[in-house]
Amino acid sequence: SVRGGTTDAPHTHQDLTSVTVVVGNEALIETIPGDYIDTTFSNRRFELYEIGAWAKNVMLVNGVGLPHPATVTAAEFRGEGWEGILLDATEAANVGSPVRFYGRAVLLLAGQALLILDRARITHAALGEARFHTRAAARLSASSARLARHDAALHLAFAANVPCRLTQGRGLPTTITHDADTILRWGTIGKHTDLVLATLLTPNGTGRLKLNAETRTLRVSGPDVAMILRYGAEGLELE
Numbered sequence: 001s002v003r004g005g006t007t008d009a010p011h012t013h014q015d016l017t018s019v020t021v022v023v024g025n026e027a028l029i030e031t032i033p034g035d036y037i038d039t040t041f042s043n044r045r046f047e048l049y050e051i052g053a054w055a056k057n058v059m060l061v062n063g064v065g066l067p068h069p070a071t072v073t074a075a076e077f078r079g080e081g082w083e084g085i086l087l088d089a090t091e092a093a094n095v096g097s098p099v100r101f102y103g104r105a106v107l108l109l110a111g112q113a114l115l116i117l118d119r120a121r122i123t124h125a126a127l128g129e130a131r132f133h134t135r136a137a138a139r140l141s142a143s144s145a146r147l148a149r150h151d152a153a154l155h156l157a158f159a160a161n162v163p164c165r166l167t168q169g170r171g172l173p174t175t176i177t178h179d180a181d182t183i184l185r186w187g188t189i190g191k192h193t194d195l196v197l198a199t200l201l202t203p204n205g206t207g208r209l210k211l212n213a214e215t216r217t218l219r220v221s222g223p224d225v226a227m228i229l230r231y232g233a234e235g236l237e238l239e
Contacts, residue, residue: 002085002106004074014046014068017087017104018056019116023203026152028136029057032181034174049172055181057133059104059118059197061095062126079238081227082107082115086236097124105236112225114201115209115218119236121194128195129187132156133171138182140168145184155206156184161196161213163189196231 001020021029034050046068049055053065070092077086084107093102100121107115118130136149143166147154158166169183186197200209200220207222218229230239
């Protein structure tokens with residue numbers, strides 16, 4: 001599932017552009033649930049971990065996600081062997097620097113894998129990070145991770161147009177008896193004005209992902225899927 005639309009409504013979360021990924025019957029990339037308590041329905045609700053952008057599967061720029069409330073346009077688009085949703089959050093984004101483009105593309109590749117492509121073009125150099133939350137067992141390497149829960153597994157391969165690092169964090173649930181979620185953090189080393197962060201998610205198999213910043217191409221391979229995609233100079237238009 002992919003979250004577009006608006007959060008200009010009662011009781012919404014700061015979750016625009018967030019994704020959820022289920023393999024079989026297991027949620028391996030998920031939104032972390034919280035308990036209903038008095039602050040959930042108060043004017044301090046966005047101080048709760050489970051409601052803010054830092055607990056969602058989104059891109060953060062300069063440490064923040066999209067503001068609340070906000071509206072993001074969602075459009076279907078497709079090409080040879082793939083189809084997906086393009087989320088344009090340029091008008092909503094406020095990351096402490098003028099934003100030239102801010103968006104996410106979520107693509108289903110040959111019905112076999114997901115490709116999540118995040119891009120932010122900003123006037124002043126900024127940090128960028130894609131976060132994915134899970135309650136599955138996680139194993140990380142330099143630029144990939146494997147999640148496993150019961151009989152389901154998900155492989156994540158990461159790439160970027162600038163130097164990045166994959167690291168593991170832990171969530172901070174409001175209720176102390178809830179186990180902390182694991183956070184996969186694919187983030188930039190240093191600050192940049194054009195950030196392209198790509199994640200390939202392959203269920204029950206291993207995928208490979210390479211990004212060439214000069215030609216703006218993504219080479220994807222995995223079980224029953226192999227293709228090359230090229231993104232636009234200004235945004236996330238794909239060829």
